[in-house]
Amino acid sequence: MVGNPCGRKLARRFKSALIAALTVLLVQTLIVWNFSSLDTGEEASEWANSSRGKRNQVGAFNKAYSQYPRSVLPRKQHQPPLGKATVRHKQPKVYHSRRPKEKLLLESNNNENSVPKDFDSVVDSNSNLGPRPQHQRPEGNAPMNKLATAQTKSILGKALPNEINKVIKVIKQYPLSPPQQPRWVGLNNSHTHKPHRPNPQLSTNPAKLSSPSSIQTSYQHQRHHQTRKSATALPVLGQRRERHQCEISGKEAISALSRAKSRGCRQQIVEVYCRHKERALMPETVPRYCPLEGKTNVNVQWNEDLEQAVPSDPVRIAFVLVVHGRASRQFQRLFKAIYHISHYYYIHVDQRSNYLHRQVMALASQYSNVRVTSWRMSTIWGGASLLTMYLRSMEDLLSMADWKWDFFINLSAADYPIRTNVQLVGFLSKYREMNFIKSHGRDNARFIRKQGLDRLFFECDTHMWRLGDRKIPEGIMVDGGSDWFVLNRMFVDYIINSPDELVVSMKRFYTYTLLPAESFFHTVLENSIHCESLVDNNLRITNWNRKLGCKCQYKHIVDWCGCSPNDFKPQDLPRFQQTSRPTFFARKFEASVNQEIVTQLDSFLFGPYPQGTPGLQSYWENVYDETDTVAILSDSQLTHYHAFTRMGLAHAATSLQGHPDDHRCRYVSRGYPVSVHLYFLSDVFQGYLVRQHVSNLATSQLETLETWVTPSNHFTLAPETSTLNRLQFAEVGTEWDAKERIFRNFGSLLGPMDEPVAMQRWGRGQNITVTVVWVDPTNVIAATYDILVEGGAEYTHYRPPLNLPLRPGVWTVRVLNHWNLLASTSFVVSPLEYHHQKPIKHDDTVKFHSGPARNSYMEQSFHGLNPILNLPVHLGQVEEAELNASLTGAELQGWVDRLLAGVWSAADVCSPGPSACPVMQRCQETGWSAFSPDPKSELGPPQRNGRIRFMHVINSIEQGLILFTLPTRGFDQGTSDPQGQSHTDFTETAVTNYYLSLSPRKLQTLSYTGFYGNMLTFVFTFKISEMLK
Structure with missing residues (x-):
């Protein structure tokens, strides 16, 4: 019997269509298979589900909740992890969740300096409950359902490994642009600007500056005046003619490819992975040149007599200051404290910190022994770029023939001296042959595992990608610890110029290492001919608090979990005064968190400023400058700053009371803000200082005004609460810093596209379970969840996975215990006057100001709670919200001003220059303006004793x-x-x-x-x- 030819054609077509559909599915899977593929930890316990029939309401209630999915009664809530007390006493489950199973957030007890832990257990750093699902964006992109996800993982994990690699090979064959990297492999781009001060000794060879081989392959050995090439040269990624065709089977590499944003970065990831798979990337054996067995360490002790001794040949120090951010006044205060005309200061400013770079350039122009790197890099936490920056800085310093330095000391703007320059110079002059570097001091195998040294990492797109496993080279002892060190010039010269295979191989190895600066110098020193100069002390005090500092706060820039030291507070001053160890610097200090400790330490070292010195308790930090352009501002920030200016103009207009026809104090704002500063007094946030160009209505002259706006507190405790109520304060904001327990978005400037966090501060007492309820401006209950507050807990916080945009208006967060109100707080979600830094249009106002799609903040509705919480939904509220959502122009400004007037007010206005307003005060004469005197941070010429900071x-x-x-x-x-x-x-x-x-x-x-x-x-x-x- 002969088969039907049409049937065979259909079968072939069906088969082709099936293969095509399967290929599309696999490509989509590569895109969505991200960090979830790394999760291997145990999942949390099953969430209990309880249900009751919902209550339907009519009228406005139905309109407000009309698009919500039908759901059950409200006790099904987002579940926090069970506390220790719950586990210890085996209490029954008290949480009811609407979320799928998630992993618990556990506190880290890791002890290394960087203290990273495996990224497999990463959770949301903005929650003390657990990880959150992805919220829904206005554009859609809804996550896959559970069945589809399970089927996809099944296909990827078992059925078609060869097909996966075929798809990846197809992706690799796309024409990718070569990476634009100026110096070393896999590092972030650096930016070269006109040097601050020409120096003929500095290398300007373009080939040397652009090739990785300048550091990793070929070095000029200055001591022997001869050039030798290394046999282990590292090829430049992205410049090889052949394309690697290897099977990318590792889940870490596949995840990195799916998440990398730029095509160049993806190409480099493929190159690195394939070369590593071919065993052509890492050195397998490295020689050890240290003549001693085991780990060496020279013990040095602090001797108070060193302060009395007069060295015959005092050492001179090259301070390498690595700074970023916008805290220019704190940096100037540090510089003032460490400056001496006998030393040298080489400053690297992060490529993303343009405002600070301008301030540093102005500072460097005042002193002949201060220079700024002519190149800049985007150094990230844990990244290879930080080591690259240090090596390049060392190379520059060695090439400066006019700088005769003896020691290399690296500092950040968060450091501060705890002993005087006299003591530091006396100590280093005695131990001028030593190198001071802090080791982890623990089991080496555990350190390698916790530090991730046995993993392959690669940096591009300002992210450190984990690509798989690797082996530690044989023949050497790998060590590590702190990336803050004091190295003598002889060892620095060895690192930069030695052709030894140890140095060359370690540069190759640490190019693909997490936290390389915390291990490279340790490993090279311990295995080199200089091993007998190692002192296991980096001369620093670091404020480690593992419980607070290990929150995986860097997971957005590195595929690993790590820790960071905490800021010092006034109660830490005795640690600096009573130390018997040779320590000369401490970190971290942050004036926006606590400036008092810096003032105390400064007085301890140099004596207190005279009584009545202005600005001693004040601190100003710039958050915006017009030279940055408004592109750095979010639309919400720009909206708030313009509204703050209008508050100031209204305040100025009322200054001439009794003269309604006098317009000399009436103004109209012009353009965008000139600058914005944060203002603190006695370590308490006092508000924003917004400087704006304005036009005087009486004279039509252009003036500049600075407005000080202050926030108001809207936290209220319930009048009749139980004596067991431990709640002390609650607040809602964004950019929650769990380490310092503050919101970095000072004043909580919130817009519709922000993701707010609710924080509660507690006193000590009995365990308590509370319910947190979020209510939007139309009395729609957006979220509710339970929190178990253990007896010793001080803070709790959680970011509910609300669908965006949030409805603008006044929101309320209530904290209840057994449905009895303990406290409430309110916050404002401001409408947007701008979209992409331009006045918003009607279509966009409706899009951003109408609330989430289908008026649904979450998958389920909590409308059953409205009658329990006595939250009626009025038709007028809903209709008013719909009308406001379409406002533009002056009507929109009026809506913004009315909302913000409930939480902000203009405290004062001043002018830094001449003003037509007769009662307008000069900013320089106020105590709050950014123009007011600030002697503690002001710099001047060196005194005749060589210092800037006068010591008394x-x-x-x-x-x-x-x-x-x-x-x-x-x-x-x-x-x-x-x-x-x-x-x-x-x-x-x-x-x-x-x-x-x-x-x-x-x-x-x-x-x-x-x-x-x-x-x-x-x-x-x-x-x-x-x-x-």
Whole structure:
């Protein structure tokens, strides 16, 4: 019997269509298969489900909830993890969740300096409950349902491994643009600008600056004045003619390819993976040159006599300052504290920190021993780019023939000295042959595993991608610890210029290593001929708090979990004063979190500023400058800043009360804001300072005004609450920092596309279970969930997976216990006046201001709670919200102003220049303006003792005598300064003039008593009666 030819054709067509459909499915799977493929941990316990019949309402209630899916009664809520007490006492399950099973957030007890843990257990850092599902964006892109996800994983994991690799090969064959990387393999782009100060000694060879081989293959050995090439040269990725065709079977590499944004980055990932698979990427054996067996360590002790000793040849230090962000005043205060004319300062500013770079360039122009790198990189936490930056900085410093330095010390803007320059120079002069570097001090195998040294990483797109496993090279001891160190020049020269196979191979190995700066220098030093110079102490104190600092806060930039030190607080001051170890710096300090500790430490080192010095309790930090362009601002920020300016103009207009026809204090704003600052007083956020160009209505002259707006608190405790209520405060915002327990979005400037977090602060007491309810402006219950607050818990926080956009208006968050109100707080979601930094159009206002699609914040409705919580939904509220959603222009501005007036108010207005308004105060004369005096952060020329920060320490008060001691410059008391004046003379004159300017009535006599060790000693005689005035 002969088959029907039409049937055979149909079969062939059906088969082709089936193959095509399967291929499409596989490609889609590669896109959606991301971090979830890395999860291997145990899932949480089953969520209990309880259901009751829902209650239907009519009228406005039906309209508000009309598009919600039908659901059951409200006790099915988002479940937090069971607390320790719950597990210990085996209490019954008390959580009812609407979410699928998720993993618990566990506190890390890791002990390494960087303390990373496997990325397999990453959860949401903005929640103390558990991970959250992906919210729905307005454009759609809904996640796959459970069945489809399970089927996809089944196909990928079992059935068609060969087909997967075929698809990947097809992807690889797309024409990809070569990566634009200027220097070393797999590192973020650097940016070269015009050098601050021409230096003919600096290398300007383009080939040297653009090729990885300049560091990884060929080095000039300066000590022997000969050039040798390494036999283990590392090829440049993206420049090979042949394309690698290997099977990418590792789930980490597939995940990285699916998440990488740029085509160049994806191509480099394929190159790295395939070369590693071919065993052509990593060195397999590396020689050890250290003549000693095991780990070496030289013990050095702190000796107070070092402060008295006068070194005959004091060392000179090259400080490499690695800074980023916008905290320019904190950086200037650090610079002021460590500056001395005998040292050198080489500053690298992150490529993304343009405002800070401008400030640093202005600073460097004032001092001959300060230079800024002519190149900039985007260094990320844990990335290979940080090691690259250090190596390039070392290379630059060695090429500067006019800088005769002895030690390399790296610092960040979050560091601060805890001992004086005199003590530091005395100590290093005694141990000038040593290298100070801190090791992890633990089992090496555990360190390698926790640090991820046995994993292959690659950096591109400012992200550190995990690509698979690798082996540690044989023949050497791998070590690591802190990436803050003090290295002598001999070892730095060895790292940069040695052709030893150890150095060359380690540069190859650490190019593909997580946190390479925390291990590269340790490993090279311990295995090199310089191993006997290793001191297991980096001369720092670091404020580690594992419970708070290990929150996987860097998971968005690295496929790993890690820890970060906490900021110091005033209670930590005794740690600096009583240390018996040789420590000279501490970290971290952050003035926007706590400036008081910096002031205390500064007074401890240099003496307190005179009483009445302005700005000592104030701190200003820039968040926007017009030279940055408004492209760096979100639409929500831009909306708020313009609204704040209008508040200031309204405040100025009311300053001439009783003269309604006088328009000299009436203004109209022009253009975008000029600058915006955060303002803190006594470590409390006081609001925003917005500077704006305005036009005076009376004179039509262009002026500049600065407006200070302050926030109001809307947290209220219920009047009749149980004595067991431990709740102290609640707040809603974004950018929750679980390490420092603050919202980095100061003042909570929220827009419709933000994802807010609710935080609660608790006192200690009994375990308590609370219910948190989110209510939108139309009384629609957007979310509800339970939290178990253990007896010792201080903070809880959670970000519910709300569908966006949020409806603009006043939102409320209630905290209840057994449905009894404990407290509530409100916050404003502001409408947007701008979309992509341009005035918003009607279509976009409806899109962003109408709430989420189908008026559904989550998959289920919580409308059954409205009658329980006494939250009626009025038809007028719903209709008003719909009308507001279509507002534009002046009507939209009026809506924004009315909403923000409930949470913000203009405290004051000033002008930095001339003003036609007769009652307008000058900003320089206020205590709050960014123009007001700030002596603690202001820089000036070096004093004749070589320092900027004048040191005045009261040692004793006895019988009307006050003994002051001041250090001389560089310990060389017998020499003269460039002007020919002896150090003794100019120091005595400086002291006399300084204290005469402070209190001329109180100074009676001045007598010079001579040297005491390396200190000049003066005795000031005061009248006791005058001292008491």
